[in-house]
Amino acid sequence: MSTVSTGISNDLREHIDRAKQLGECKLVEGADWDLEIGAITELQLSAPDQPMLLFDNIKGYPRGYRIASNFLNSAKLVALGFGLPLESRGLAQVQAWRDKIKKPFKLIPPVEVAGGPVLENVLTGKDVDLYKFPSPKWHELDGGRYLGTGDMVITRDPDTGWINAGTYRVQVHDRNIATIFMCAGRHGNLTRQKYWDKGQPCPVAVVCGGDPLLWSMARSGLPWGVSEYDYAGWLRDEPVEVLKGPVTGLPVPAGAEIVLEGEIVPPGGETRIEGPFGEWPGYYCTGSREEPVFRVKSILHRDNPIVLGAPPQIGPYDYYYGYQVMRAAQAWNALEENVPEVKGVWLPPEARGPLMVIASIKQKYAGHAKHAALFLSGYYQTAWLSRFIIVVDDDIDPTNMTEVIWALTTRCDPATSIDILRGCWSNDTDPMLSPEARRSGDWTNSKGIIIACKPFSWREDFPPSCKASPELLEKTRQKWGKLLFDRK
Numbered sequence: 001m002s003t004v005s006t007g008i009s010n011d012l013r014e015h016i017d018r019a020k021q022l023g024e025c026k027l028v029e030g031a032d033w034d035l036e037i038g039a040i041t042e043l044q045l046s047a048p049d050q051p052m053l054l055f056d057n058i059k060g061y062p063r064g065y066r067i068a069s070n071f072l073n074s075a076k077l078v079a080l081g082f083g084l085p086l087e088s089r090g091l092a093q094v095q096a097w098r099d100k101i102k103k104p105f106k107l108i109p110p111v112e113v114a115g116g117p118v119l120e121n122v123l124t125g126k127d128v129d130l131y132k133f134p135s136p137k138w139h140e141l142d143g144g145r146y147l148g149t150g151d152m153v154i155t156r157d158p159d160t161g162w163i164n165a166g167t168y169r170v171q172v173h174d175r176n177i178a179t180i181f182m183c184a185g186r187h188g189n190l191t192r193q194k195y196w197d198k199g200q201p202c203p204v205a206v207v208c209g210g211d212p213l214l215w216s217m218a219r220s221g222l223p224w225g226v227s228e229y230d231y232a233g234w235l236r237d238e239p240v241e242v243l244k245g246p247v248t249g250l251p252v253p254a255g256a257e258i259v260l261e262g263e264i265v266p267p268g269g270e271t272r273i274e275g276p277f278g279e280w281p282g283y284y285c286t287g288s289r290e291e292p293v294f295r296v297k298s299i300l301h302r303d304n305p306i307v308l309g310a311p312p313q314i315g316p317y318d319y320y321y322g323y324q325v326m327r328a329a330q331a332w333n334a335l336e337e338n339v340p341e342v343k344g345v346w347l348p349p350e351a352r353g354p355l356m357v358i359a360s361i362k363q364k365y366a367g368h369a370k371h372a373a374l375f376l377s378g379y380y381q382t383a384w385l386s387r388f389i390i391v392v393d394d395d396i397d398p399t400n401m402t403e404v405i406w407a408l409t410t411r412c413d414p415a416t417s418i419d420i421l422r423g424c425w426s427n428d429t430d431p432m433l434s435p436e437a438r439r440s441g442d443w444t445n446s447k448g449i450i451i452a453c454k455p456f457s458w459r460e461d462f463p464p465s466c467k468a469s470p471e472l473l474e475k476t477r478q479k480w481g482k483l484l485f486d487r488k
């Protein structure tokens with residue numbers, strides 16, 4: 001049994017230290033920021049259950065200026081980052097997260113502290129230099145170097161004072177010039193517009209390297225008006241420690257690795273070409289365009305800073321930063337409140353983010369499976385950009401792709417088991433938007449609703465499966481497992 005603490009890490013270093021203790025962090029020395037770090041990060045996910053990567057001695061950079069990647073890309077790293085049992089995985093891990101979020105909901109605002117490690121170095125004026133940090137060019141067709149991928153962009157609503165944190169990519173253009181790409185509708189984008197409507201620049205603090213749980217909040221789509229800091233405080237049962245950014249006054253985590261402070265100029269001011277950048281579905285969908293610049297006025301960083309990298313990638317064993325665990329738990333909870341006998345929900349990382357949702361149910365009435373599918377197709381956390389909603393029987397583990405595909409090929413009659421919903425909620429990162437739809441703003445997709453269950457009306461006549469029962473398999477594993485699976 002491991003003795004590593006399973007609590008939620010306070011900052012990125014603690015996550016890395018715990019990962020090291022578990023043998024879940026691999027040091028890579030001497031790699032180049034120009035494509036090599038990106039390719040190593042991708043290559044590593046061609047094998048299952050890989051440790052996170054910590055790059056040091058990066059070409060052209062002093063030892064100690066590091067990049068971390070694949071930091072939540074296995075079940076164990078997700079367990080470590082989210083404070084779940086270390087051996088949990090698949091549906092059991094989703095269940096563990098559901099248990100965690102069942103406690104009474106009470107937002108816990110951050111606590112302001114006077115100082116913290118992020119103030120070890122404060123750069124202003126001529127000393128501001130974004131090239132001081134090793135920001136990778138992740139993919140071959142990327143338009144430049146991205147310091148922000150595993151980042152949090154902090155903004156304050158000028159009307160209400162609400163603090164939002166969102167993960168939006170940050171491209172480096174000059175020593176003090178970057179751009180931030182925020183899709184339409186993102187909270188950061190809407191907040192920025194409020195400043196612009198008043199003819200003002202939008203103050204911003206970008207955190208490049210924070211603790212994995214807080215980061216996961218920044219990319220999780222919390223409702224408008226809810227601060228990711230407060231929500232993370234609730235999950236942690238204690239407030240996040242922040243300090244006031246000296247230039248913007250925005251709260252930034254005291255233990256952050258790097259913070260960039262400055263403002264995004266209003267339209268009509270200086271612009272740079274942002275992108276293209278390889279995006280989460282695995283394509284360059286939004287291309288490049290003129291983007292108002294983010295003028296960086298100060299940089300705070302710890303000694304020997306670590307840039308947190310979260311580039312989109314297509315690896316057979318990409319766990320997609322634990323996204324599925326949180327989304328699936330929320331969807332499972334919501335589905336269970338509306339539809340009986342839900343056995344599990346999963347968003348397979350192989351399908352990229354939200355694109356596929358799979359629910360397993362014990363069918364109790366005619367139309368039950370369709371009821372579940374239609375609920376998920378409209379539920380906030382699974383409606384956006386889901387292209388396939390699949391419902392399987394309760395003997396199928398929705399996290400086990402072998403079983404799901406078996407259900408698809410043996411319990412689904414395409415002529416009668418598939419429905420298509422059209423004109424659904426999507427956005428411009430969808431690679432299937434035609435050039436015309438992209439131009440006209442018709443950012444919608446269609447959804448395939450697939451029922452891969454034994455037909456309810458004749459389920460009793462469905463041929464019995466020859467797959468051994470879970471009980472028989474477990475009994476056999478106890479008796480023969482060592483002989484079968486022990487290679488030593």
Ligand SMILES: Cc1cc2nc3c(=O)[nH]c(=O)nc-3n(C[C@H](O)[C@H](O)[C@H](O)COP(=O)(O)O)c2cc1C
Nearest residue numbers: 166167168169181182183186187188219220221310
């Ligand atoms: C690794 C990663 C990178 C992301 N990059 C962007 C991005 O560049 N622009 C964007 O609008 N959304 C991006 N997203 C999605 C947003 O972070 C996500 O929609 C989040 O909910 C936005 O926060 P908000 O709801 O406060 O706007 C990214 C998500 C992840 C996991």
